[in-house]
Amino acid sequence: MKCLIVDDEPLAQQVIEDFINRVPFLEFAGKCSNAMEAIEIMQQIQIDLLFLDINMPVVTGMDLIASLTVKPLFILTTAYSEYAVESYALNATDYLLKPIPFERFLAAVNKAYEIFNLRKQTNAINTGKQEESGPEHIFVRADYQTVRIIVDDIQYIEGVRDYIRIHLTGKKPVMTLQTMKNMAEMLPRQKFIRIHKSFIINLGRIDAIERNQVIFGDKRIRIGDGYREQFMNRIKGEI
Secondary structure, eight states: OEEEEEOSOHHHHHHHHHHHHTSTTOEEEEEESSHHHHHHHHHHSOOSEEEEESOOSSSOHHHHHHHOSSOOEEEEEESOGGGHHHHHHTTOSEEEESSOOHHHHHHHHHHHHHHHHHHHHHHHHHTTSOGGGOOSEEEEEETTEEEEEEGGGEEEEEEETTEEEEEETTSOOEEEEOOHHHHHHHSOTTTEEEEETTEEEEGGGOOEEETTEEEETTEEEEOOGGGHHHHHHHHHHHO
16 A cells, blocks of 8 residues: 655654554555645555644645545544544544554554455456446445445435434444535435435335325435425436
8 A cells, every 4th residue: 555644743754654664565655744745746646545644734634635536545643632523524544643652553554454455346346347337335434343335225324413324225224424425425326316415315215205205115204495306307317
């Protein structure tokens, strides 16, 4: 995995670089002290894993990640613990508090390597299939694990404050710290549609539509006023 260090503290850069060089499956690809330098490097080199300081001048680590359309895996590094919840909302692989012990660093990069390999396997499975069909699987963080979810098993997705609850056919729901917007971007648009600020549904799992409600078994979901026209146009195209 090619690693880039983004940190405005030279000592912190050196510690992480030394740690990277001690791990066989990591490759040191560079280091920089601000977000703009990081963007330049990522435009030239494919980076698999970012070690990203949160508190940097002008553009913070959080701002950098939020600005990227295609995000590499990233591990946040900071001296402050109060950003932990926000880091998981951005799908950070891990969160390391400075000074970073090597044992804790190793646990974080092992987790990143596991996700990296799962993504490679998924990409290999999907190679050669029609792109418009979308991914067969997605991966989310839940209960301190990376959980694989089969896209076609999803009935609907429910927003619950800072979390989302993924309702599955024949399985228990999966709760993950994620935004509805990010989840919508992960799912194939031809199969899923947002019908309410708090609900994304799988069109292929609808049992019935009654007036302004969509029915999944004994669950009824109201179609939001701002989403009704788009939803009905999609349904007309399906009939």
